[in-house]
Amino acid sequence: MKAATSPAPPKGRTQLAKREARLAYGLLAPTLISVSLVVILPLLAIFWISVKPVGLSDLRPTAPVVREALRGNGADMRIEYRLRNSSQDDVITDVVLTDTLPEGIEIAGDLPPECAIAERVITCRLETMEGGYNERLIIPVSAPDADAAEDAAEGSEPEVSGTADNILFNTTFTTENFTDVFDGDEFWGVLGVTLFYTLFGTIGAIVLGLLAALLLDRQFKGQGILRGLFLFPYVAPIIAVAFTWIILFDPFSGSVNALLIQMGVTESSINFFGQRPFALIMVTVFAMWGYFPLCFLFILARMQSIPEDMYEAAQMDGASPFQQFWFLSIPQLMGILSVLFLLRFIWTFNKFDDIFLLTGGNAGTRTLTVNVYEQAFAISNIGAGAAVAVVIFGCLIIFSFVFFRFLSREEGL
């Protein structure tokens, strides 16, 4: 009886709690399933591919290919099946070709040993097809009307099937992808470029964002317009602004070069996106330019939530404007600034489109993400691309570990 009146909460999970949890899982299920399909599965696939010798050409599975033609005339008339192995190296086994013999065409002679005919269906069986196989199967026929027969023969498509080993699914493994990736100075160069781009791109964007927020943290006419204007680099499609930058900084007909020469800053034009070390500096500047609006939005929102009376109190105590900024605003903004730093650091690290569009990873601007594309599609080595992706993922795990340790304190997440 005492237990019933005790104020202690019920032990174990109550009916209500269970029902709530069930509902929660139900609501989350569609999201979880779809996200894991498109995020978790590809991630697993990346790990799998990274230890397999896969090239771009392996994506088209090895298969037998056939072309049919009716040739000759009169007594020499024949159907030719030209059989080919789509791969130069892989063996295909159990190749079966079937084709219906159209009306108006009759067999006239011996079939090749592989073939047989039953109820007007020609079936040819080949045990194996070596890599690079390219042969003809010739079936002698006769037909009264040669033209009609040609149309009829080529009208009925032959079917061919076979079993080939698919490199994506077999159990051949290799560590070559990783040794390729880590081999030589290239990898460390790429890592260095990535870190430079990420670090300076992040810091630059935050500093610009802070300055922009300071400018607009007051009421005046046209403030709304300016705020909208400042968002332009972030809102416009990357591809549009990237091409605009390329045209603006073009070495032959770019306005910036023309302007610099006219002002006497430089004698000859500078190839901003095609020349070390300008290219790396330019893509970093582009990152600062493109992402300061986001930082600006977050910092401004935080600034406007700092109570006005704090500034009034500081003013009463005789703090000068710079002192107010340094000793009041900055400490108040520290939280959002560090969260922004971590978030932007990770996102800049992950960024691909910008550099890909601006320089294509040339002139010393190849970052890890661009390297994934380069390896997989330019050198056609999907395995090596996947290996780089695994390296990126490893870095990401480290970052997010730091992120969560930090954010838990910052935000109570």
Add this chain to the structure above:
Amino acid sequence: MRAFHHGLVSAPILGALWMVILSTTVAVAMSFTTGEAFRPSILLSLVWGAVLGLGVLQGLLRGPGSWIGAAAVVAAILGGLGPMVAEAPFVPALMGGALLGIVFARTMVSIIGDMPRGALTRHEFEAAVLRFLTGSGYIFFVAIVLIPFYVMVMTSLKNQSELIQNPLDFSIDLSLGWELFRSYRELLTQFNFGSYLWTSFYVSVLTVLITLLFSIPGAYAIARLRFNGQAIMSRSILLIYMVPMIVLALPIYIAFSMTGLRNTIIGIVLIYPVTTIPVALYMLQGYFRDLPHEIEEAGLMDGLNRLQVIWKITLPLSLPALASVALYVFMIAWNEFLLAFMLLDDPSKFTLTRGIASLNSSEIPRQHLMAGSVIATVPIMAIFLGLERFLTKGMTAGGVKG
């Protein structure tokens, strides 16, 4: 620093620096609009700025006197000894000179403010420096944002040979009338951009709908309901948010190649929402968490079940949040480039960004490339500018809280 805390020192220094900034700005602006050769003369700018700064401090060049300062600058520029060198015909040179003179005379008065002529307190000194920095800041930010946008729009209205002849001449010949928009017309008629616009639009709208359909229940569950693994769930959303797209794009490319989803709009509509659901989930759970519990509890007390509470109370209350998430997702889908680039090869199925990428070849003149960029940028900018106030609130409140 103490030495600077004197009106007779601060005013000329600020004036000199301000003149350098303004003469550079005006020279760049005049070059970009007229194509004539304007350039700042740093040395003369320093001299003129210092003299005029002192003049303003002494009160000579205030009020009606500011016109005297402006006139002096114009005369000096036309005479060839001004803060800006104008190797241009008389009319543009006069316009440039007048612009610089008037803007300087006006703004210098407000930078100096009521600075005393003698020693300055720290407060007075910093206030003046701050006004100077604020002015420079506005010029800097407006320039870095406007110049690329200006070049984008103006290039699309010109033709290649004019631009190679003088890359700085963005003046347009208004007598051409509708012919100015030639590259837009060609894009829409010969390059199929009308269809790309439509594809981009409906792909983005579908992405928004699917994203909301999935993320509203998910976000609600994470924000409001108690269950095992809630903390892990809310963290893994953030984690997924941070997986780089290029890492996923590779296996998606392989899978789509094998299943025949490559080169189909269905494939694109399947894949876009998955990239946006984590973002939407993260933003929405922030909102739901901030909604007061009591209203929902009142609903539960009145006999509604959870789903009815979500439908009748939570969703109507979070309509502004939903709208801002929808817009943000729309923007992501509209601007998406990487997946469209990798997965679409068939020109009849291109989205706008993919279409622009196909214009990037040496055979297609650059005004077409820029016209395509303008076509992609203007709709999304219009939406953002129109709903900016409301969107800013949404993005920052639901996203990262400081």
